[in-house]
Amino acid sequence: MKFVPPDTMELWLLGNEDEFTVTADGRDLDGFYSMGYLAKKDKYSTFLDGTHDVVTVKKRTDEERQTLVIFKDSFANALAPFLAQHFDLVLLNLSSVRTDYTDVTAYAREYDADRVLLVYTLENVITADKLTRMR
Numbered sequence: 001m002k003f004v005p006p007d008t009m010e011l012w013l014l015g016n017e018d019e020f021t022v023t024a025d026g027r028d029l030d031g032f033y034s035m036g037y038l039a040k041k042d043k044y045s046t047f048l049d050g051t052h053d054v055v056t057v058k059k060r061t062d063e064e065r066q067t068l069v070i071f072k073d074s075f076a077n078a079l080a081p082f083l084a085q086h087f088d089l090v091l092l093n094l095s096s097v098r099t100d101y102t103d104v105t106a107y108a109r110e111y112d113a114d115r116v117l118l119v120y121t122l123e124n125v126i127t128a129d130k131l132t133r134m135r
Contacts, residue, residue, distance in 0.1 A: 009043050012081075020059055020084055024052035032057075032081040047077035053096045055080070057089040066114035071101060071134075076119035087115070094120060094128070102134045 011033060022029040029049050037046040048055055051074045059065060068087035070076055073095045083089055090111045092101040101107060108116050120128070 007043075009038070009046065011046070014081060014085065016085075017081065019061070020057055022048065022055065022057050022080075024049055024055045026054075032084075044074070044077075048080055048091075050074075051077075051093060051095070053093045053099055053101075055089070055091040057084045057091075059084065059088065067112055068115045068117060069108055069111050069113040070117045070119055071104060071107075072119045073121055073124050075121050079119065095124070104134055 013033075017031045017033070020031065022031055032048060033046050034049040035046065037043055037050070042050070045051075055077075057080055065088045066086075067090065068083060069090045069092065070079075070083070071092050071094050073093070076091065080089060080091065090113070092107060094101055104116060107113075
């Protein structure tokens, strides 16, 4: 709808992005942000290079850190840089068409989770049948 003004995007760079290793579906990313998407129609893919089934974020440190496993849709990608300040992360895409991530208990064990978080937009909570299969 051309009469609707486009959304604006703001990136809050924390200044320590280079302290983290970010991997999406087994491929290393250049950090939390893929700036090339800012020049494209799908600007939201700037966060974590778009939608992937499995994204891991680890801080390059010897410090002992808890692991937070996040069961999510794509909107949780923008949270990753902030949550990574406190946890190593595993983000699992509940909207995946390739893998069913609804067995929360099994994936929490697989990734040795200290904590688990569900981040899902209200529309997906209402319409997605996957949430009824979560255990």
